[in-house]
Amino acid sequence: MPIFFLLITLFTNAALSEESQIHLKEDLGKENIISQCSICHSADYITMHAKILDRSGWEKTVGKMINVMGAPINDCDKKIIIDYLVKNYGK
Amino acid sequence: MTKKPEQRKSNQPYEYTSLTKAYFMINRRNFILKSAGTLAGLSLWQKPSLATTNAIEEALILEPLKSKDGLIKKTYRPPNFETPISYFNTTFTPNKHFFVRYHHAIIPEINSDNWQLSIGGDAINKPLSLTLKQLQTDFKSVEIAALCLCSGNRRSLFNPPVSGVQWGSGAMGNALWRGVRLKDVLAATGIKQSALEVSFNGADSGMLRTTPDFMKSLPLEKVLDENTLIAFEMNGEPLPHWNGFPARLIVPGWTATYWIKHLTEINIQSRPVDNFWMKTAYRIPKEGFKSGQFISQETQLNMPITELVVNSLITNLMDGQSFSSNKAIEINGVAWDKGDGIQRVEISIDGGKTWELTTLQKNYGRFSWRQWRYNLKPTHTGEYRIMARATSISGITQPLEPVANPSGYHHNALQTISIQLI
Numbered sequence: 001m002p003i004f005f006l007l008i009t010l011f012t013n014a015a016l017s018e019e020s021q022i023h024l025k026e027d028l029g030k031e032n033i034i035s036q037c038s039i040c041h042s043a044d045y046i047t048m049h050a051k052i053l054d055r056s057g058w059e060k061t062v063g064k065m066i067n068v069m070g071a072p073i074n075d076c077d078k079k080i081i082i083d084y085l086v087k088n089y090g091k
Numbered sequence: 092m093t094k095k096p097e098q099r100k101s102n103q104p105y106e107y108t109s110l111t112k113a114y115f116m117i118n119r120r121n122f123i124l125k126s127a128g129t130l131a132g133l134s135l136w137q138k139p140s141l142a143t144t145n146a147i148e149e150a151l152i153l154e155p156l157k158s159k160d161g162l163i164k165k166t167y168r169p170p171n172f173e174t175p176i177s178y179f180n181t182t183f184t185p186n187k188h189f190f191v192r193y194h195h196a197i198i199p200e201i202n203s204d205n206w207q208l209s210i211g212g213d214a215i216n217k218p219l220s221l222t223l224k225q226l227q228t229d230f231k232s233v234e235i236a237a238l239c240l241c242s243g244n245r246r247s248l249f250n251p252p253v254s255g256v257q258w259g260s261g262a263m264g265n266a267l268w269r270g271v272r273l274k275d276v277l278a279a280t281g282i283k284q285s286a287l288e289v290s291f292n293g294a295d296s297g298m299l300r301t302t303p304d305f306m307k308s309l310p311l312e313k314v315l316d317e318n319t320l321i322a323f324e325m326n327g328e329p330l331p332h333w334n335g336f337p338a339r340l341i342v343p344g345w346t347a348t349y350w351i352k353h354l355t356e357i358n359i360q361s362r363p364v365d366n367f368w369m370k371t372a373y374r375i376p377k378e379g380f381k382s383g384q385f386i387s388q389e390t391q392l393n394m395p396i397t398e399l400v401v402n403s404l405i406t407n408l409m410d411g412q413s414f415s416s417n418k419a420i421e422i423n424g425v426a427w428d429k430g431d432g433i434q435r436v437e438i439s440i441d442g443g444k445t446w447e448l449t450t451l452q453k454n455y456g457r458f459s460w461r462q463w464r465y466n467l468k469p470t471h472t473g474e475y476r477i478m479a480r481a482t483s484i485s486g487i488t489q490p491l492e493p494v495a496n497p498s499g500y501h502h503n504a505l506q507t508i509s510i511q512l513i
Contacts (some may be wrong), residue, residue, distance in 0.1 A: 022167075039298055040196060040298045040299060041168055041169060042168040044165070048165065049257075052253075053254060057254060068303065068367055068371070069302045070299050070301020070302050071299070
């Protein structure tokens with residue numbers, strides 16, 4: 001896409017004010033989710049999968065975010081994030 | 092709308108301020124300190140230059156989907172919103188109730204005066220760039236009624252559940268699309284003998300440069316089909332922003348993953364497109380589904396999802412609803428397939444033991460859904476288990492169970508709705 005095109009267009013997003021009303025469970029790892037996963041997507045992608053993904057499912061999903069979608073998450077944070085998701089939103 | 096953007100923090104690089112501000116409201120300082128630091132270091136932001144205009148800052152605090160009304164939120168960002176079934180009782184789904192589906196969170200609001208469609212690729216004779224006006228005036232304009240249906244519609248009905256946006260039955264909509272034939276546009280560029288696939292890219296993109304851009308391809312045969320359009324109008328109005336303004340691809344009979352919104356780039360290619368969205372995502376096993384529509388993308392085991400499967404939906408009843416047994420109940424619904432057309436829709440009021448024909452309504456073309464009606468005359472009180480079953484003109488009938496597949500596509504099993512007559 002040509003750069004001028006970018007400059008004259010607006011950058012829009014879904015309602016950040018409404019998005020802020022999604023509350024993730026308080027637990028170790030929540031801060032990692034907020035600071036890393038939320039760069040690209042709202043937290044309802046997580047709550048939508050509550051009780052659908054087991055540990056292996058969450059591992060696969062977080063792995064996809066890192067390896068396919070390019071999320072800059074290191075191994076240490078990856079483990080914290082997966083543990084949080086399994087404990088709070090696992091099947 | 093009334094909130095002013097946060098002031099820039101002097102210790103942050105300007106390029107990141109607008110983007111991080113977007114998350115400030117959600118995530119407060121932790122996000123900024125951690126992510127901005129990390130990302131600034133890694134230079135992973137998709138397009139730092141985006142963040143340099145004030146317009147962007149204003150846009151960031153726009154209300155969500157403000158041109159839409161009454162949709163069911165699945166996810167805010169990227170925005171995924173489905174249409175409540177009650178809006179499917181009209182032939183054409185109103186634009187403001189039409190579902191919204193994105194893979195990426197950066198969705199530029201496009202100024203049509205500046206929009207350009209670039210057509211290139213290694214198998215093109217003459218690369219071309221078109222303005223919206225050129226697209227609208229240089230080619231013959233046509234209109235087609237077609238159902239736009241997300242591959243994952245009804246994913247939430249799979250048992251066991253499947254990962255992905257948990258769509259109900261509302262990730263679809265029927266509309267009248269006006270535009271120009273893709274084959275007419277490509278005739279102006281010329282297509283080399285070596286052409287195999289044509290790829291399509293839209294203006295939306297992921298937040299990070301490392302996220303694979305949502306780009307899809309079609310086999311040449313589908314590209315040259317007279318029904319494949321570049322549309323700029325939907326139901327007599329310019330395309331709504333959230334449905335692809337100013338121009339999108341219309342691929343009648345194929346799932347909406349190919350209906351690229353905010354189309355900016357077309358490439359005629361002599362090789363199969365090799366990206367995540369073609370090679371990994373949107374694929375179905377060969378076992379259980381018909382192959383052969385997109386041979387250049389098939390492997391031994393799987394293939395891209397392509398044609399819609401025969402399906403139907405009861406649109407005016409809700410499970411658990413009660414009615415008086417004194418009078419007839421009109422049951423309404425829609426049925427569709429890949430474009431062969433609907434031969435018949437049957438209805439059962441006893442959970443599938445006996446079936447009767449419904450009355451098909453006006454035919455708006457083979458790619459439109461077909462509305463149908465049935466008049467239920469109650470004979471007893473108590474529970475009625477209502478089921479609808481569509482059969483296409485090619486003789487394919489909806490199955491009792493969906494074909495299981497890893498990504499939860501093509502759910503077309505018979506639906507059962509229980510109502511009580513009192």
